[in-house]
Amino acid sequence: MKRATTNHFSHPHMHPLWIFILTLVVLVSSYDLRTVNAQSGALPEIIDQQVEIDYGEKISVLTTIDLGDIVLNAEDKEAIRILFRPEGNGTIWSYAYPENTSKSDFDFSENHVLINFEIPTGAGSYYPPGTEFTIEFEFTDYATRISSSNSIEYLDPDRDWERANGNGYSIIYYGISSNEVYDLIEEVNSRIPDIAATTGVTNPPKIKAIVFPTVQQATPSFPTVSQTATNQHFFTGFAQPKYRLFVQGQMNSKTFTHELAHLYTHEAISSAFRGIPSWLDEGIARFLESGSSEPSNNRLRATVTSDDLLSLSKMQTIPGLRRDVAIFYPQSGAFVGFLVEKYGPSHLAELLQLINTGRQLYDAFEAAFGIPLLDVENDWRALFGAEPLVKPSTDTRDDDQYEDQKDIHVPLIDYKSLNTSSTDNGMLERNTTTFDTTEMPKMDENNPSAEPENKLSANNIVAMILIAVSTLTGIWLFKSQRRTPKSNS
Structure with missing residues (x-):
């Protein structure tokens, strides 16, 4: 006796396998869509950077960025992450979002964004004169990062160096x-x-x-x-x-x-x-x-x-x-x-x-x-x-x-x-305070684009949804197969 053949596409209910494949195709095609769009279109570009040094206290930086094809929501204060690192041997990146400090702000106009932020250099955040800082800006939802072409050198502006x-x-x-x-x-x-x-x-x-x-x-x-x-x-x-x-x-x-x-x-x-x-x-x-x-x-x-x-x-x-x-x-x-x-x-x-x-x-x-x-x-x-x-x-x-x-x-x-007299055995008073270079969170030196532990990007969320939907679809497929009666030969 010949086994009857079935056309899955003509079946009134599409086979679960095809539903599973279709779901994966849709999710994968939409995954990281903004990253693809950003990389295939005009990338953001730093068009101006102004630096003001309050020596012994802080470095204020005002940067103007042309967003290119990137679209930002003015309400999303974590859309851009500011990164800075002092140049040297084993130094690490520090990062901040505008919402992390009242001194940082966004100002949108004509597809430009003005980012104002500070690098603390005062008590508890000591940097020696001559320290040079590398500045980068990361668009967190687009996996895109741009660097300032000019480093910032920390020197007293009141001196004629x-x-x-x-x-x-x-x-x-x-x-x-x-x-x-x-x-x-x-x-x-x-x-x-x-x-x-x-x-x-x-x-x-x-x-x-x-x-x-x-x-x-x-x-x-x-x-x-x-x-x-x-x-x-x-x-x-x-x-x-x-x-x-x-x-x-x-x-x-x-x-x-x-x-x-x-x-x-x-x-x-x-x-x-x-x-x-x-x-x-x-x-x-x-x-x-x-x-x-x-x-x-x-x-x-x-x-x-x-x-x-x-x-x-x-x-x-x-x-x-x-x-x-x-x-x-x-x-x-x-x-x-x-x-x-x-x-x-x-x-x-x-x-x-x-x-x-x-x-x-x-x-x-x-x-x-x-x-x-x-x-x-x-x-x-x-x-x-x-x-x-x-x-x-x-x-x-x-x-x-x-x-x-x-x-x-x-x-x-x-x-x-020094008084080297044998009667002078006074202690040298020492300040044992450990100076942190910045009060901002630290990040991986070799991977400055890595997300902090408490921050999920849109790409992370899409990936989690993809995994969850795929898992649920697989479970449904498994159960559907178990409920399908075996055909008689």
């Missing part, structure tokens, strides 16, 4: 003679080969130096470490590895080289999960000021006795006692100078490279120098007549006791402000 270029770095300054600047560049350029050989960084990214005429004029632009340090002008400069720049309160080739060496060192360990101990970071910078250990050795011999020398295990971070600080810096420079002068700069560069790959300090040191760190430390102490340190019966060292140096401000001490 000038610029000069050295070997791999630029100097932004005011109130200093050009001859003095170019003399400094000539001196610092002569130090670059030693800096590169010691850190192993031969092709650094562009580095920027912001130089003020005096420490007093620079201090308001320094990060707040303590009020006492601010009042006494305890620091003469700060390296900012995160932003690949440093701020200095005087035109001095040694302190300039010191800060430059910090940035090279931090580039050498840019991939490390942790930073490096302060004695190594400061020791490299101190030694490279002149390329000799003698200045640090002479200062130690003139100001401390052999019994005053610190153990490296106690120098993982900069100490809090004023007298210990006065010992810490020259001792760091003297010890690192000893390493370079006895073993060669390539071993120190290898140490940084091993730390950058994730090796712990003591393990990395022995691999790079072929001798345990404690043995080398005792060899150095013997030069000053100090008693050797005894290895503990149990290994109590902790490579993670030092601070993560990758995202902090690295200060340069003004030795003249």
